[in-house]
Amino acid sequence: MQPPADPRAARGRSGLAAALSALLLLAGLLLAFVELADEVIDGDTHAFDRAVLLALRTSSDSADPVGPAWLETAFRDITTLGGTPVLTTVTLVTLGYLLLAGRRATALLVTVAVGGGVLLSNLLKAGFERPRPDLVAHLVDISSLSFPSGHAMMSTVTWLTLGALLATVQSTRRMKAYVLAVGVALALLVGVSRVYLGVHWPTDVLADWCIGAAWALGCWLFAGWLQRCRQHRRSGIIAGA
Numbered sequence: 001m002q003p004p005a006d007p008r009a010a011r012g013r014s015g016l017a018a019a020l021s022a023l024l025l026l027a028g029l030l031l032a033f034v035e036l037a038d039e040v041i042d043g044d045t046h047a048f049d050r051a052v053l054l055a056l057r058t059s060s061d062s063a064d065p066v067g068p069a070w071l072e073t074a075f076r077d078i079t080t081l082g083g084t085p086v087l088t089t090v091t092l093v094t095l096g097y098l099l100l101a102g103r104r105a106t107a108l109l110v111t112v113a114v115g116g117g118v119l120l121s122n123l124l125k126a127g128f129e130r131p132r133p134d135l136v137a138h139l140v141d142i143s144s145l146s147f148p149s150g151h152a153m154m155s156t157v158t159w160l161t162l163g164a165l166l167a168t169v170q171s172t173r174r175m176k177a178y179v180l181a182v183g184v185a186l187a188l189l190v191g192v193s194r195v196y197l198g199v200h201w202p203t204d205v206l207a208d209w210c211i212g213a214a215w216a217l218g219c220w221l222f223a224g225w226l227q228r229c230r231q232h233r234r235s236g237i238i239a240g241a
Helices: 007-042 046-055 069-082 082-100 104-128 150-165 173-196 201-238
Strands: 061-065
Touching: 007 104, 007 201, 046 201, 069 082, 069 150, 069 173, 082 104, 082 150, 104 150, 104 201, 150 173, 150 201, 173 201
Parallel strands: none
Antiparallel strands: none
């Protein structure tokens, strides 16, 4: 008769497999960003960028986007979800809640993820210095550099981080998947809005989705590693007591 399986060992194997999968995904996202950035520097993406931007405007007027008038209004509203005022407000409200709930470690994680993402975005902008598209009219006022898209990157970092945070407190896989899907959808919509409004090249947004998701994933992997280290130390102390 075989002895009953150890549930802790099963959880350990499952956690290891999840961590390895996350590391592979992280590596893939970073590689995709590097490849896109290299092609942008070499000018290899120019034809693709032009084709997409022109496809989103009517042939007779580069200031007139395709689709009904309500779609332009909707994308103008959606793009604000990646703007500094909205993301700052959402982050501060989240931090206030976490601190009042006594979850200081999680609050620190959110601070590092969002604050570090802002710093990384600014450093990349200064490094690449890619100008904004001048092929079509901008449908919102903007004056900063184009690569990477601050809206696309910071919405990806913030909404994915908060989505992952909310997913950890859900009791079912269905709810976890739903919360994460909402975070992903918000990040994607903000990125698409930047291209539709003509203020970013498509490859700006593609690269920013990659680096933003990689940064958010990296922060959560590091936080999980720190949590496991603390649990092992506590287990060691209890075992040695």
